[in-house]
Amino acid sequence: MKGSILVLLVLIVAHTEAFSSKVREKVFIKDTIVNYFDTSGNPVKTKLASHSYQCIVPVGDDSRRLFNIVGYYTDTDSMKSFAYSRDSTVGFFGWKYVGESTVYYPHGQLKSVEKFDTDGVPMDSSYYYYPTGKLKMIVVHVDTGQSPFTGSRMIKPHYLLYADSLGNYLLKRGNGMLRLDYDDGTYIEGELKGNEREGKWTGWNMGSRYEEQYLDGVLQSGKRFRANGEVIAYDAETKESAPVLPLKLKQFMEAVYRQIDISDNLITQLKSRLINVTFVVNKDGRLSKFKYDQNIPIKASSQITTAIQAVGPWKPGRLQGEPVAINYTIPIQL
Structure with a gap:
């Protein structure tokens, strides 16, 4: 649900560490990966410094492999x-869950139940609860068509019901007051009319x-109030902006290619001469945090990384007036 509010993609990379079955008894098996997080969900390096940890366990054979994603309070x-996922790493939009995903409070009470189809798209109804066990919210995921950019299905959340901690209904069938709280302490609240935001949020x-x-x-207008007293104004067009390259795209790519000189011997070791390079x-x-979509020799990846970094500093992307770290991908043809 949070992804529907923050459209720009902020890359979150977790520190991973391999564990064997001897360390965690029957819960863990060979090739298990463990990620550690603080109270805000940011990655940390050790269990001692963590608030929670996450275990990623491969399930099934190579042809139909899933990954069991299990989180624990430290x-x-x-x-x-x-939950289960088709991939062992967090993608741009988070985990690509398959089937039912459940979340629990520290004392064991159910916090949420969500369902996903085979493509990782939310489906049916999602249920959210207060720590007391009282129902907080029901969200129905409505199919609104196909994305013209990716061809994938577009899903819009329809807020069917929202109640306060005492059980009083504040919203029914997309009409009323709504507040969305997240584990990192962020929130957003306001009125919905016909399942659309209306008035002040x-x-x-x-x-x-x-x-x-x-x-x-x-969105008609927005203002951010910084702690130093500065006020940043924005509207629908300036609310979100992507990073800006130091040169025009054509000039940028030409500058990158001028600094790449990879031998034919290294190129023959590649699965494909088209390499997608992702960085923050x-x-x-x-x-x-440079990553490559295929395993390539370190001499080749180092040269490409250095070439991209050498062109010059970028202008960062922005969200609601604030600079944010954003994932970016560039195709390199060798």
Whole structure:
């Protein structure tokens, strides 16, 4: 659900560590990967420094392999979440879950139940609960057609019911007041009319408060109030912006290719001469966390990484007036 609010993709990379079955008894098997997180969901390196940890276990044979994604609270080793995914790594939109995904509070009470189809798209109804066990929210996922860019199905959440912690209904069938809270302490709240945002919405993310005005679901204006007293104004066109290259695209690619000189011997070791390079454009415009869509010799990847970084600093992407770290992909043809 959070992805419907934050459209720009902020890359989250977890530190991973391999464990054997001897370490965790029957819960873990060979090739299990463990990720550690703090209270805000940010990755940390050790269990001692973590609030929770996540175990990724391969299930099935190579042709039909799934990955069991199981989360635990560090203090008690009690279950935090349980789901299956088609991939062992977090993608741009999060985990690509398949089937039912469940999340639990630290004391064991069910927090949410969500369902996903074979493509990882939310389906049917999702249920959310308060720590007391009272029902908080029901969301129905409505198919709105096909994306013109990716061809994949587009799903829109329809907020069927929302209640406060005492059980009083604040929203029914897409009409009423709604508040969405997330594990990292961020939130957004306001009124829905016909399942569309209307009037004033307020929220907190990236360390500061913001206000937005909507009309029939369309953002009219927004303001972010920084802690130093600065106010940043934005509208529907300036709310989100992608990173800006240091040169025009054609000039940028020419500058990159001028610095790449990979031998034919290395090129013959590649599965494909077209390589997609993914990296993070950080808040300060620096590039980091380079990844490649195929296994290539270190001499080749190092040269490509150096060539891309050498062109110059980027202008970072922005969300609601704040610079954010965003994932970016460039195709390189050798």
